[in-house]
Amino acid sequence: MSEEHDTNTNNLKAGSNLEKLLRKGEFVVTSELGPPRGASREAVEKKAELLKGYADAFNLTDCQTAMVRLSSIASGAILLNMGMEPVIQMTCRDRNRIAMQSDILGAAGLGMKNLLCLTGDHQCFGDHPDAKGVFDVDSIQLLDIVRQMRDEKKFQSGEELKTEPRLFIGAAANPFADPFNYRAIRLAKKVKAGADFIQTQIIYNVEKFEKWMSMVRDMGLHKKVFILAGVTPIRSLGMAKYMKKNVPGMDVPDEIIKRLEGAEKKKAEGINICLEVIEKVKKIEGVSGVHIMAVEWEEIVPEITKRAGLLPRPIP
Amino acid sequence: MIVAESKPFKEIYDLVKDFSKICVIGCGDCVTVCHTGGQKQVEELALKLRIAAKRDGRELEVREETVLRQCEQEYVEPVGNYVNDYDAVVSIACGVGVQTLAEKYTPVRVVPGLNTTFMGAPVEPGLFLERCAGCGDCVLDETGGFCPISRCSKSLLNGPCGGSMDGKCEVSEDVPCVWNQIYVQLDKQQKMHYMDDIRPPKKWSVSTGSSPRKLEIKHLQMEKE
Numbered sequence: 268m269s270e271e272h273d274t275n276t277n278n279l280k281a282g283s284n285l286e287k288l289l290r291k292g293e294f295v296v297t298s299e300l301g302p303p304r305g306a307s308r309e310a311v312e313k314k315a316e317l318l319k320g321y322a323d324a325f326n327l328t329d330c331q332t333a334m335v336r337l338s339s340i341a342s343g344a345i346l347l348n349m350g351m352e353p354v355i356q357m358t359c360r361d362r363n364r365i366a367m368q369s370d371i372l373g374a375a376g377l378g379m380k381n382l383l384c385l386t387g388d389h390q391c392f393g394d395h396p397d398a399k400g401v402f403d404v405d406s407i408q409l410l411d412i413v414r415q416m417r418d419e420k421k422f423q424s425g426e427e428l429k430t431e432p433r434l435f436i437g438a439a440a441n442p443f444a445d446p447f448n449y450r451a452i453r454l455a456k457k458v459k460a461g462a463d464f465i466q467t468q469i470i471y472n473v474e475k476f477e478k479w480m481s482m483v484r485d486m487g488l489h490k491k492v493f494i495l496a497g498v499t500p501i502r503s504l505g506m507a508k509y510m511k512k513n514v515p516g517m518d519v520p521d522e523i524i525k526r527l528e529g530a531e532k533k534k535a536e537g538i539n540i541c542l543e544v545i546e547k548v549k550k551i552e553g554v555s556g557v558h559i560m561a562v563e564w565e566e567i568v569p570e571i572t573k574r575a576g577l578l579p580r581p582i583p
Numbered sequence: 584m585i586v587a588e589s590k591p592f593k594e595i596y597d598l599v600k601d602f603s604k605i606c607v608i609g610c611g612d613c614v615t616v617c618h619t620g621g622q623k624q625v626e627e628l629a630l631k632l633r634i635a636a637k638r639d640g641r642e643l644e645v646r647e648e649t650v651l652r653q654c655e656q657e658y659v660e661p662v663g664n665y666v667n668d669y670d671a672v673v674s675i676a677c678g679v680g681v682q683t684l685a686e687k688y689t690p691v692r693v694v695p696g697l698n699t700t701f702m703g704a705p706v707e708p709g710l711f712l713e714r715c716a717g718c719g720d721c722v723l724d725e726t727g728g729f730c731p732i733s734r735c736s737k738s739l740l741n742g743p744c745g746g747s748m749d750g751k752c753e754v755s756e757d758v759p760c761v762w763n764q765i766y767v768q769l770d771k772q773q774k775m776h777y778m779d780d781i782r783p784p785k786k787w788s789v790s791t792g793s794s795p796r797k798l799e800i801k802h803l804q805m806e807k808e
Contacts (some may be wrong), residue, residue: 359737388746389737389746405737406741408783411781452742453742456741516746
């Protein structure tokens with residue numbers, strides 16, 4: 268592996284917009300779209316319209332928090348039709364390695380070029396807590412499988428495959444989970460397994476994120492993988508408290524809660540906090556972009572990107 | 584040991600509602616240690632069944648028996664002396680014991696009085712915790728003696744997921760994150776390189792849910808004609 272990011276856009280691994288912009292050294296913006304709990308193409312299109320033009324690629328969540336939703340790949344196909352670039356999310360919770368490799372081929376076959384590999388929230392959090400959690404492979408093994416399919420034209424079994432899926436491979440990282448000192452090592456494992464880019468857990472505790480980034484830099488990982496910092500605008504005090512208490516792996520410092528408590532307009536304060544986080548992470552060496560997850564608040568992404576000075580988005 | 588818990592009494596009572604003569608058979612092994620399937624629990628269950636039947640104005644004769652190990656053919660031999668005199672057997676052994684009786688005394692009805700839950704250990708009085716998933720491919724040498732298959736809610740092989748906080752699993756405050764425990768242990772053992780290694784996808788083909796497994800020890804087997 269090279270010591271520096273490969274900036275030669277002739278050496279693209281997948282050729283996605285996201286990859287091209289990152290290799291050019293642009294500060295990228297990705298955003299997220301949560302598919303509906305129903306068979307509504309229109310619902311996907313409506314959310315996509317709100318986001319179009321305000322980010323370089325758009326994550327389609329894969330039954331997030333283990334709630335059944337319209338599938339990530341199907342949503343991605345709808346976005347492709349609208350001229351938008353999807354980032355397919357794939358968790359290890361609901362499929363074994365046969366189904367996953369099949370879906371990887373399917374996604375690539377449909378023209379999707381970015382894939383985010385996740386372990387997945389435990390099924391107990393969703394609406395089908397009695398479901399069998401599959402976890403045939405974990406996220407690190409999944410990264411390795413996708414990389415092997417793309418770069419070695421081989422299935423996990425070692426059998427050869429004919430047309431490789433050209434995918435820009437993503438992974439998540441949570442700097443706020445424990446044990447803290449292991450988190451950069453875990454990132455290194457993901458990079459070694461095949462991650463080309465990282466989208467982090469939502470950042471509210473910037474200080475801790477900076478500490479993690481310095482460990483990441485000490486290991487030289489910021490030069491081997493593109494790191495996009497995760498941000499989410501808080502809509503209400505209730506949401507902040509809920510995330511602090513109930514969302515696995517979230518770190519919402521007390522001062523954020525206090526600020527919202529003291530604010531007259533909670534939404535406006537939530538947006539301000541988000542903008543401040545973006546401003547701070549932009550300055551951290553090794554951060555290549557932001558990933559804006561406006562959960563069920565997609566319509567706010569234009570305002571955030573505008574006020575953060577991230578518009579217009581560049582043409583790859 | 585195999586850990587099993589009692590089915591709710593109402594469920595057991597409903598299972599035997601069509602019978603007038605039943606035999607409750609316990610086991611002297613694991614489930615005796617669990618206090619769910621030993622001789623004492625046989626007596627208690629038989630008594631409760633008799634009381635419930637009397638309350639409902641039903642005729643119900645209940646015999647009480649306990650065998651030393653219900654999972655072994657030779658230990659259930661004595662059951663043959665009386666089992667055919669009864670309409671059904673309520674076995675309060677693990678699922679292996681239930682099946683040993685059902686196979687040996689076919690077509691006698693054998694119904695389970697326990698839910699077999701896991702392979703585990705008594706860690707303090709009245710508390711049993713899962714310790715082994717019988718996955719058929721042990722990794723405990725690399726994980727400091729803590730099993731990530733049975734003790735990680737996602738059976739992860741490559742370290743703690745993003746839901747590990749303050750040593751707890753994202754699933755519940757009551758569940759320790761085993762990968763946190765492994766991390767601490769390997770640090771003490773100065774074997775942290777095991778945390779860096781990427782473990783490949785597991786061979787689930789030798790685990791439960793693949794196909795029924797067997798163990799053959801050739802020198803103990805009798806020559807087949």
